[in-house]
Amino acid sequence: MRSCIWKSLTLTIGFSQNLWAQSIHLNEVSSLASGAGIASKPLLLMMGLVALSLLPFVGMMVTSFVKMAVVLSITRQAIGMQQAPPNTVITGLSILLTVYVMHPVGLDVYRKSERYMNYRSSEFFDKANVDMLLKAVQVSEEPIKHFLKTQASEKNLQMFYRIAQKIRKAEDRPSLSMNDYIILVPAFVITELTKAFQIGFMIFLPFMVIDMAVSNILMALGMQMLAPTMISLPFKLLLFVMVDGWHLISKGLVLGYPL
Template identity: 45%
Template structure:
């Protein structure tokens, strides 16, 4: 089932670019759900496979996002909001939406390669499902391996009692995905720490001034917030954050 997801899921992003061009000639087919009785064992097996596939698709977005740059992007953007201390501004919808579009931008060349080498040949019947899986997983493996720490990869290889692979192609996908995920978490938290430092300095300066003036009952956060926002605007913070994210990949 994981093999099918790896082949299918990257093309969810590609659909967004195709829908806009195909909208004038788009026709919506009818859907007929027939829950009749099955007379052959093969029909029962097919129905069970369909139910399992629909169940797995409910968690498909989480599987897809763990294999892309989304994890790092959304955590860093969340750190920016927390460091600014603006509570729910920007809203979660804006943070997640921007993270998704940045993910599509970063992963665009990889998805295009998968579409060209795996999906299109598979749809046209030129290659088998196994060949399509191998062709589709290779670009994703190269991307994840490039941003996975050797220490994290060794952790899961040792736990699974597997030998060190000679090439990226030999790394099992069920080992590479969690290793890539925790590597992305560490990288995102490192970037978040660097984002916090200048805002922390502003908070300390404001707090020291208020203490010196004897204004201990006035919350320092209330006074420092405008200065942090002003600093963020003056240095064009969003441009710097997004630029740093793009360069990190």
Template identity: 40%
Template structure:
């Protein structure tokens, strides 16, 4: 009979790739769990192990937070905003549905976050599944690569601003900030970067719209919508320059892992 702990099921590996940050939880939940009377824990030596009921509660909470963590703790936010702005610039609000945009952003997120997911799987989930480490230790181990990824994308100004708003004192290293401070600064930096990339993609199509509008007004065809003329031109330009390849390359290479 094959030892269950020695095999790595493909479905679980895909789940780990789907949300590498899911194993991290929001470590603050595990840090504050011991202060809640309903969460029972036992102390063995220098470590604290949660009871089975507490572990089930934490895992069920994680499952409920999966969509939020996918959006807030990965590069998904940057990708979906840039793709939405690109759709707006092309004028394809109806031609490119929201599900397609979300699906493309999710696939790119899986591609970028895959190394982090594999690291969390090997260093946190597998030892926990084999009862080599406790749930609290697994969460701390899983939080480390996610924090490193977030801090690599976080700007210094955003981190200082969030730290000042949260009232946390000065620290020697950025990683010494509380997890929620790092997470908020990461989201703020992702929004800024996404709008910067989106602006660069928007400008060429805006120029086409201005030129078409000026030509139509000069010809006295003010009753004709400029979108009727500019949309085919923008699509032709986007196809000629291989726009999807350039966009995907820009998004993926903008991530520092």
């Protein structure tokens, strides 16, 4: 459990460190942790709670979860069922597929920061532990940034780099890099959404053909009062089961990333 907490805090603080580097310096965090434990450091306690509260957001933004969830939601909508599978199942399956994709990255992060996570101290947030955590953050950034950069399109990277340059003051622009999280994360998310919509378009096509065919047949039979979607739903389910849709979609989503 302690190892899991270390890894979670490593990812969260590593992301937050680059977003607010102008206002909070890591050396100041380390100095706040000197002396007594966390109970006597309310500011440090608050920072730890904020980092933990940001963990789900960070997990969604720097992993493949966004793409998985969007594609699976589009698939459900294309079939024509609003509540089957329910949102909890969609979210759970998205998390499981994300674990498959992010497992190599997580292993790289753990291997690089493992020697800093084995430190033991009586107080979790004392100075020595905080120093170890900050070192773990620094050495574990490389695999995360490599994953984000390889999956983000060059067009989006350049766009957010130019935007970041424009909104910054002239004296702050030289410190900006293409490897900063403030560039990588939004470019990665936009690229993932674009890919998810492209996949969703391909999924929608066969079901749309079925809807159009059923609608034309009903019109030819003079049965305009019947809802085409209600009649076409069994045929769409049959098609999806015959082609083993969940297998194909899950396989395509996971193998779409370089493992």
